Amino acid sequence: MSEDQEDFLDEELLGQEVNESEAAELFEHLSIKVDPKQQLLRIDKFLHIFRQNSTRNKISQACRAGNVVVNGKPVKQNYRVKPGDQISVLLARPPRENVIIPQDIPIDIVYEDEDLIVVDKAPGMVVHPGHGNWDGTLVNALAFHFEKNGQKSDLDRVGLVHRIDKDTSGLLVIAKTEYALSYLAKQFFDRKTKRLYWAFVWGNMADDHGTITGNIGRDLKNRMQMAVFEDGSLGKHAVTHYKVIERFKYMTWVECKLETGRTHQIRAHFRHIGHTLFNDSRYEGDQILKGVNLPKYRQFIKNVFEVLPRQALHAHTLGFIHPTTKKEMYFESPMPRDMEAAVQKWRSYLAPQSQ
The missing domain is CATH 3.10.290.10 (RNA-binding S4 domain)
Known part of the structure; x- marks a missing residue:
C-alpha cells in the first residue's frame, strides 16, 4: 500500500466498522x-x-x-x-461480493442531485457493512433511499468517496455515478477538499493554535490502536493543525484541519501530546484524565459521559468542486446534540467558579 492510498482511510478503519483483514482502501x-x-x-x-x-x-x-x-x-x-x-x-476498487440490503433507516440528507448526495451522519452509525456490522449501516440506508426514489445504484459501495468512524458524527459525500466517484476521488487524493473537524480534548491546551506532526502507525502493543512514532522509524507521515475555540479549564474545544488523513489521526495525535479526546474509550479517554479528585467533580464527569457517550469528534465542514457544474460546494454541520449538551454542562459547571 502506498502512502497516498492510506489517505482514503480517513478517521476509522478499525474495530466495529472493519477489522484488520478487511481494511481495504476505497x-x-x-x-x-x-x-x-x-x-x-x-x-x-x-x-x-x-x-x-x-x-x-x-x-x-x-x-x-x-x-x-x-x-x-x-x-x-x-x-x-x-x-x-x-x-x-x-x-x-472493485465492489465487494457481499449483497447490500436496502433498509429503511432515517438519515439526514443535506443535499442531493443527479451526481451526488451529502449526508450528515449521526453518531453510532457504521458507514459500510463489514465485520460485526452487516446491516444497519449508512450504505443500507442509502440503498433504500435510492430504491424508494427509483434511482439505480450499481456500485456496491454506493459511491463512497470517504468515510468516518461509527462514533464520529458529521458530513460525508457519496457519488451516484462512476464519473462523479472518479472526479471526487481525485480531489480527496490531492487533498483539495475543505474539511474541518471539531473535537473536545482533555486538559487545557497551552497554545491557542498549533501543529502536531508525527508518523502514525499501528500500535506495537495494542493492534486496535494507532500510535505516533516521532522518529519516523514506523508509520506514515501525518500532520494535524488545530486552533482553540473554547476552553473549559479541564477540557478544550478545538478545530482540526488535517494535512494528511491517516487512520485515527486526530485521536492518536492528541493523545500523543497528552490531550486525549474526551470519552474516547479506545484511547482511555473515558477515564478522568484532568481535573480534581473530588466526589462532586467525579459525578459531574460521569454525567457528561452520559450525555456524550462516545468520542467527541465531529466532521464539521465539507467543501469540494462539483463533478458536473464545476462549481464549489460547501456545507457546514452544526454541533450535534450530544456534544452541545456536553458544552452546556461544562459552562454551567464552571460558571460559579468564575463569579
Missing part, C-alpha cells in the same frame, strides 16, 4: 512504467488488459475525471501508450 493508485518493447495501444485498452478487474467504462470515467496521467499530464482514453511512458492511475 481506491488504489497504480504506477506503471511502460515496457520499452510495448507497441502503440489505446490507453483504455492497455489499462483494461493490465487491470482486468476494472471495466472499460470505469477506466473511461477515470480518464474523463483527470485520474489517468501520463508523464505528468492527464490524458484522454484515446491516448496511445508509447514505450517508456510513466502512467499514474487512480481507480475505485
Whole structure:
C-alpha cells in the first residue's frame, strides 16, 4: 500500500466498522512504467488488459475525471501508450461480493442531485457493512433511499468517496455515478477538499493554535490502536493543525484541519501530546484524565459521559468542486446534540467558579 492510498482511510478503519483483514482502501493508485518493447495501444485498452478487474467504462470515467496521467499530464482514453511512458492511475476498487440490503433507516440528507448526495451522519452509525456490522449501516440506508426514489445504484459501495468512524458524527459525500466517484476521488487524493473537524480534548491546551506532526502507525502493543512514532522509524507521515475555540479549564474545544488523513489521526495525535479526546474509550479517554479528585467533580464527569457517550469528534465542514457544474460546494454541520449538551454542562459547571 502506498502512502497516498492510506489517505482514503480517513478517521476509522478499525474495530466495529472493519477489522484488520478487511481494511481495504476505497481506491488504489497504480504506477506503471511502460515496457520499452510495448507497441502503440489505446490507453483504455492497455489499462483494461493490465487491470482486468476494472471495466472499460470505469477506466473511461477515470480518464474523463483527470485520474489517468501520463508523464505528468492527464490524458484522454484515446491516448496511445508509447514505450517508456510513466502512467499514474487512480481507480475505485472493485465492489465487494457481499449483497447490500436496502433498509429503511432515517438519515439526514443535506443535499442531493443527479451526481451526488451529502449526508450528515449521526453518531453510532457504521458507514459500510463489514465485520460485526452487516446491516444497519449508512450504505443500507442509502440503498433504500435510492430504491424508494427509483434511482439505480450499481456500485456496491454506493459511491463512497470517504468515510468516518461509527462514533464520529458529521458530513460525508457519496457519488451516484462512476464519473462523479472518479472526479471526487481525485480531489480527496490531492487533498483539495475543505474539511474541518471539531473535537473536545482533555486538559487545557497551552497554545491557542498549533501543529502536531508525527508518523502514525499501528500500535506495537495494542493492534486496535494507532500510535505516533516521532522518529519516523514506523508509520506514515501525518500532520494535524488545530486552533482553540473554547476552553473549559479541564477540557478544550478545538478545530482540526488535517494535512494528511491517516487512520485515527486526530485521536492518536492528541493523545500523543497528552490531550486525549474526551470519552474516547479506545484511547482511555473515558477515564478522568484532568481535573480534581473530588466526589462532586467525579459525578459531574460521569454525567457528561452520559450525555456524550462516545468520542467527541465531529466532521464539521465539507467543501469540494462539483463533478458536473464545476462549481464549489460547501456545507457546514452544526454541533450535534450530544456534544452541545456536553458544552452546556461544562459552562454551567464552571460558571460559579468564575463569579
